[in-house]
Amino acid sequence: MAVSSAPGKVYLFGEHAVVYGEPAVPCAIERRATVEVATRSDGRLRVDAGDLTLDGFTVEYGGDGAPDVDVPESLVEAATGYVDGAVEQAREAADAPEIGFDVAIESAIPLGAGLGSSAAVAVAGIDAATRELGVELPPEELAERAYRVEHGVQDGEASRADTFCSAMGGAVRVEGEDCRRLDAPSLPFVIGYDGGAGDTGALVAGVRELREEYDFAADTVSAIGDLVRQGERALDENDLDELGRLMDMNHGLLSALGVSARSLDAMVWAAREAGSRGAKLTGAGGGGCVVALDETEATRTALHYTPGCEEAFRAELDTDGVRQEGG
């Protein structure tokens, strides 16, 4: 049996614009998905997702039989797509095309909420499954293989940001195929979660249409790129006030592109009024999470009392990427 975990992430800056080749800076957070893998000789795959902050389910499939489940198919498809992809990547990397697995997933990262839960499951899954087969992959290769999984499941609408960040940990910079780690100070992230999720594919398609129809939208995407470059300097200089100001502006630009939501705006304003250095939505938008910078408890408390905010929590920058758990 092998067990690995990988972190979720927030976007400090640059989501959506990264799809058009602008740079983005995602940061790993101390909320992890843990995947336990054991081989089985009958070629079948059993996935037990007991704690995905959704109703748990167990599904057994592979070999001849159809999946044997009792939960909605869309949920099973979404979750099993990433696990299937991770298993496929591990079989290929270890040259063991016929091997079966028992997979158990536990995750403290809300699903589909802009915190990179699927990337964390894919990265940790490939790492645990390959180690179980006696193969040790470097984090860069895990990131690349997990990216292929996301790319496949999301019909080609994925950037390398989530998977690279989850594999490497810390703050990273992603611009097209150029992915690297950044030196970053410890960042006091506070996250507000509205309990919902956005449809990443539909939101990305919406921005694409807007960008084709209106010059202002294309200009907004490049303005986000400029803002990210300024943000990198602020990160380098450890200037939290400037980082906060730029996060506020990034949220405004994302709103102009139509990807915010009433619940996200309400949480962003609650964070600002509580004295956070800045706040923005994180990830695809439409619902899910906002991220604020505040080293005090004020923002978390304010979010806690904000209508529409289901959960507010602190999540420091996690400098660890994928790692082996247990013995």
Ligand code: PMV
């Ligand atoms: O909501 P998430 O964590 O899937 O982030 C999506 C980020 C986008 O930039 C909108 C798309 C992408 O793959 O980069």
